[in-house]
Amino acid sequence: MSRDIFIVSNSVDELGGVSSWSHRMAGLLTGRGHRVQLIGITPAVLHQDFGDDLPYGMTTLYAEHPAPAWAPKLPWQRLDARARRREAERAAGVRAAAERMSAMFRAAGPGAVVIVTQVWAMEWVARADLKGLQVIGMSHESFETCKASSRFGRVKRHYADVDRLVVLTDEDADAWIREGMNSTCGIPNPLPFDVRPAAAEPAERVVVSIGRLAQEKGYDLLLEAWATAVDRRPGWRLRIFGLGEEEAALKAQCTALGLDESVEFAGRTDDVPGALAGAAMFALSSRGEGFPLSLMEAMACGVPCVAFDCAPGVHEIIRDGEDGLLAPTGNTSVLAQRLGRLMDDQELREAMGERARQAIGRYSPEHVTARWEELFALLES
Structure with a gap:
């Protein structure tokens, strides 16, 4: 009808x-x-x-x-x-x-x-x-x-x-x-767009996050976790896409943590698949969510996700240990450990990314x- x-x-x-x-x-x-x-x-x-x-x-x-x-x-x-x-x-x-x-x-x-x-x-x-x-x-x-x-x-x-x-x-x-x-x-x-085919080239050593630069998105927590995760892992970069009222404070925090060489504030993007192309993983550090489109987008591109388990929608989308990794909300030490685990294991990243691509089709x-x-x-x- x-x-x-x-x-x-x-x-x-x-x-x-x-x-x-x-x-x-x-x-x-x-x-x-x-x-x-x-x-x-x-x-x-x-x-x-x-x-x-x-x-x-x-x-x-x-x-x-x-x-x-x-x-x-x-x-x-x-x-x-x-x-x-x-x-x-x-x-x-x-x-x-x-x-x-x-x-x-x-x-x-x-x-x-x-x-x-x-x-x-x-x-x-x-x-x-x-x-x-x-x-x-x-x-x-x-x-x-x-x-x-x-x-x-x-x-x-x-x-x-x-x-x-x-x-x-x-x-x-x-x-x-x-x-x-x-x-x-x-x-x-x-799903916001169709599942993408597997990339022909191996992923870069880049972690991507996409969202508004606002308090509820927890980018201050992500920077704290990143400071630990990137230590002794040279060559890795965190690329953050988004705009918002917290931008100046986050950039100041980034500088204070000595992360300017490994963190890029990439601004707004209207091309999410393009932003995710070549990413080794996706990070979500929100203090609260509903059913995050950003996780779905990343998984549809075959990018494994590391996220705070801040809502039922998060642990419904990500099956912890199978197609992504979860950390208790706000626990930056565990988030850093989860990021580091994938940063250190290319085979695990690729396996989780492929499982993510297949699993997200249920939406x-x-x-x-x-x-x-x-x-x-x-x-x-």
């Missing part, structure tokens, strides 16, 4: 995993005959270019980020006429944005679905006219990461009445169900898209 499918996010053009997932799923669902529209609440701060010739629609509701709601703390502050006027303008903007969504939703045909990828976006969707629509909320992070954040209460509050809450693993779904979110299920991310786009379509049919029945 062909459906109208709306995928609503904080931003549709943001540099990061949620936007990449949204565009990937929009392309896959469009390819299956569905009519897909991506809706973003605000423009991205860190912009990612997904191209202009897209086979699906893309809309952003605000031209710039809206002001936060006014919350006077003292009684006399409620008399501030200027603040009250600004709050009235903000509230009118929220209503106008919700009405724009409502107009799109009302034009949808039978069986239409709204997928809300982030809970902040749900605050706008909840104000729209959802009559006749199935609404699916999502959390793209692990249960434990969400529970440790301010988003936890908002997920429970704003997703309480959705038709289904979708998370990225069955393990996380079980955790949400224990919290009373009984309509939760797990559906993994699809084929066909399989994952079929699971989404099965969910749509179930909710409509």
